[in-house]
Every structure is written in structure tokens, then in C-alpha cells.
Amino acid sequence: MSSRTSDRTAAGSVGSIHARTQDDARRSGTTVWLTGLPSAGKTTIAYALAERLRGEGHRVEVLDGDEIREFLSAGLGFTREDRHLNVQRIGFVAELLASNGVKALVPVIAPYADSREAVAKRHAAAGTAYLEVHVATPVEVCSERDVKGLYAKQAAGEISGLTGVDDPYEAPDSPDLRIESHTQTVDESASALYALLNERGLV
Amino acid sequence: MSSRTSDRTAAGSVGSIHARTQDDARRSGTTVWLTGLPSAGKTTIAYALAERLRGEGHRVEVLDGDEIREFLSAGLGFTREDRHLNVQRIGFVAELLASNGVKALVPVIAPYADSREAVAKRHAAAGTAYLEVHVATPVEVCSERDVKGLYAKQAAGEISGLTGVDDPYEAPDSPDLRIESHTQTVDESASALYALLNERGLV
Numbered sequence: 001m002s003s004r005t006s007d008r009t010a011a012g013s014v015g016s017i018h019a020r021t022q023d024d025a026r027r028s029g030t031t032v033w034l035t036g037l038p039s040a041g042k043t044t045i046a047y048a049l050a051e052r053l054r055g056e057g058h059r060v061e062v063l064d065g066d067e068i069r070e071f072l073s074a075g076l077g078f079t080r081e082d083r084h085l086n087v088q089r090i091g092f093v094a095e096l097l098a099s100n101g102v103k104a105l106v107p108v109i110a111p112y113a114d115s116r117e118a119v120a121k122r123h124a125a126a127g128t129a130y131l132e133v134h135v136a137t138p139v140e141v142c143s144e145r146d147v148k149g150l151y152a153k154q155a156a157g158e159i160s161g162l163t164g165v166d167d168p169y170e171a172p173d174s175p176d177l178r179i180e181s182h183t184q185t186v187d188e189s190a191s192a193l194y195a196l197l198n199e200r201g202l203v
Numbered sequence: 204m205s206s207r208t209s210d211r212t213a214a215g216s217v218g219s220i221h222a223r224t225q226d227d228a229r230r231s232g233t234t235v236w237l238t239g240l241p242s243a244g245k246t247t248i249a250y251a252l253a254e255r256l257r258g259e260g261h262r263v264e265v266l267d268g269d270e271i272r273e274f275l276s277a278g279l280g281f282t283r284e285d286r287h288l289n290v291q292r293i294g295f296v297a298e299l300l301a302s303n304g305v306k307a308l309v310p311v312i313a314p315y316a317d318s319r320e321a322v323a324k325r326h327a328a329a330g331t332a333y334l335e336v337h338v339a340t341p342v343e344v345c346s347e348r349d350v351k352g353l354y355a356k357q358a359a360g361e362i363s364g365l366t367g368v369d370d371p372y373e374a375p376d377s378p379d380l381r382i383e384s385h386t387q388t389v390d391e392s393a394s395a396l397y398a399l400l401n402e403r404g405l406v
Contacts, residue, residue: 059303059304085278089274093299096296097300100300100304101303102303
């Protein structure tokens with residue numbers, strides 16, 4: 001949208017260069033998309049990172065998959081096309097937030113590479129930071145965790161179209177970060193993500 | 204969303220109380236919903252206000268009706284139910300932005316009082332500022348302006364369901380501001396809106 005050129009250079013603070021740099025980082029928005037299978041740990045890691053970032057004074061928004069789907073995509077189903085539309089809508093909102101200085105954390109499956117690519121391109125076109133993080137928990141671990149009972153329902157034949165089981169999941173080829181959540185604690189995963197943000201000058 | 208408690212009190216600046224107050228205002232998000240008939244001048248006034256606010260270092264987003272409908276509500280039509288859903292989605296996004304310190308300006312018809320009320324309630328529940336502005340240009344003036352040619356098309360029988368002509372428009376009973384755009388310049392209308400924001404401590 002043509003209206004999106006928010007004024008990031010507005011100087012609202014005085015003080016040392018160090019203070020200004022910290023303040024710039026606090027105003028640096030970015031989208032962090034956590035893609036992965038159901039029960040991979042995406043949401044848990046996102047909230048752990050959010051807590052740390054908020055503690056440091058950053059503006060943070062977690063665009064939780066289930067909640068935001070209810071608001072933005074009521075009426076959409078889980079066909080390839082509907083999943084794509086849902087991801088584009090969430091990507092649109094994340095970019096709006098990120099371009100306004102918010103850290104938008106998006107723990108949303110986003111199973112298709114081309115859907116994720118479209119979101120990344122929208123950010124690039126707007127000059128907004130975007131990081132793709134693959135929460136690469138193996139399906140065996142996810143189905144054992146089964147936070148929402150989806151794997152059990154699929155096994156029992158009550159549902160179908162479960163990503164990674166009987167619906168496609170296209171793992172990212174070259175994410176900005178791959179998190180092996182099953183080999184480390186939530187805090188360690190969140191810290192790896194924080195380190196990535198730090199490396200990119202976003203915190 | 205439970206994640207929405209962004210840290211508005213984070214002090215990113217040092218300096219005089221005056222500077223801090225200005226900075227606080229720059230970080231005070233709000234939604235300003237400009238409701239009114241097609242061609243009432245909603246979008247024009249929103250962009251005029253946006254320019255002034257950006258010039259003062261505020262973060263501003265104009266959620267333009269046509270553009271955002273394309274992104275968030277592809278597939279929705281113009282029935283009462285679909286118009287309601289569209290308004291709720293835009294309200295959801297506006298609140299996300301406003302709760303993160305952005306001035307979200309929303310020039311969107313929103314013809315139904317209960318739809319607008321639901322958006323206002325969502326903001327109130329989240330403790331996010333919300334202002335309803337009625338751009339009260341009479342239908343005779345709007346149909347003469349006819350920026351998008353909709354009134355002409357309706358008159359020619361090419362379209363139906365035009366708000367204010369053959370589809371309902373429920374004017375707000377007690378908006379925070381009523382703008383008689385046909386009796387003043389765009390700048391005067393934008394200034395009246397700015398004065399309202401100032402009165403509420405939002406600029």
C-alpha cells in the first residue's frame with residue numbers, strides 16, 4: 001500500500017549514540033515466520049522469544065495461527081488454495097506491523113514453499129525485514145507430542161489433510177535459521193532465534 | 204489476542220519532560236475510523252491527516268478500503284453479512300496496529316452501526332484508543348463528485364447495492380467528530396481531525 005512509508009527516521013530521543021542505537025533497534029520491525037509441522041513447537045518458541053523481547057522494550061506481536069485464522073480467514077478451509085490465501089493474509093498483516101516497528105512473530109505452518117516465497121517477496125518489495133525459521137521437529141516427535149490431538153484424530157480416521165502426514169509439507173531449503181527443537185530446550189531455541197535477530201541488527 | 208499487551212511504557216528516550224510527553228504522544232496509537240458514503244471524502248481527508256502526522260514523526264497507516272478489501276476479504280461480497288465481516292477484519296488489523304503505537308486511519312464506509320459498535324468494543328476491551336468520525340457529506344454532493352463512477356453506474360442500472368442509494372447507510376448517532384466536508388476545504392477537515400487527536404492527547 002502506498003501509505004506504508006512510515007517514518008522510521010523520526011528522532012524521538014536524545015542521548016548517547018549507544019542509547020540511540022538501542023532505540024533504533026527497538027524500532028526496527030521485522031517479521032519472523034516460524035514454519036513447521038503441527039506440534040513442532042512453533043508457538044511455544046514464539047512466545048518465549050516474545051517475552052524476552054518485551055522485557056527489553058521491543059514492541060512484539062505474536063500472530064498465532066489458530067487465533068488469527070478465526071479472524072481473518074473464517075470461511076476458508078484447508079485446501080491448497082485456501083491455505084495459500086490464509087498465509088498471504090497473515091503475511092500482509094505481519095508486514096504492516098513490521099513496517100511500523102513491530103517484531104511480528106508468526107508461528108504458522110505455511111506448508112507451501114511458494115506461499116512463503118510470496119510473503120518474503122512482499123516484505124522485500126517494501127524494504128521490510130523478514131526472517132524464515134524452520135522449526136524442524138521430525139514428524140515422529142510431533143505426533144508423540146500431539147498438543148492438539150490432531151495426529152491421534154488423523155490416525156483414528158476422524159480427520160484428514162493433516163500437514164506432514166496426509167497433506168504436503170514443503171520444508172524450506174535455505175531458511176535463515178533451522179531449529180532442532182527436539183534436541184534442545186525451549187529457552188535454547190528462543191535464544192538461537194534471539195541470536196539471529198542480534199546478528200541482523202534487529203535487537 | 205493474549206499476545207497484544209505490548210510494552211507501551213518502555214522508556215526509549217531521555218530528555219526534558221516536554222520531550223518525553225511529545226515522544227509518548229508519538230507512541231500513542233489510535234484507530235480513527237472515517238465512516239461515510241462513497242465519495243464523501245473519507246480517503247482524501249485520511250491521507251491529508253496522514254501527511255501531517257508523518258511530518259511530525261508519528262507512525263501512520265492508512266487502511267484504504269478498496270486495497271485492504273482485496274487482501275483481507277477476497278471472496279466476500281457486499282451483503283450485509285459480508286460487509287460486516289470485512290469491517291470486523293479491518294477493525295482487527297487496525298486494533299493490532301493501534302495497540303502497537305500506530306495511528307491507524309481507516310477510510311472505510313462501514314454502513315452498519317452494529318458493525319462499527321463491535322469494532323469500538325474490541326478496542327475498548329483491549330484498552331486501545333478508538334475514534335469514530337462521520338464524514339457527513341450529503342448524498343447529493345457525493346453523487347455529483349462520484350470519484351469512482353459508482354453513482355452513475357447505479358443510476359444507469361449497471362450496479363445495485365450502492366450504499367446510501369439502494370443499500371443502507373446508518374449514520375452514527377454520536378460520533379467523536381462530524382465533518383461537513385462539503386462546507387470546507389480538505390485541509391480544514393484534516394485540521395478538525397487533528398484538533399480532535401490533540402484534545403485526546405494522542406498527538
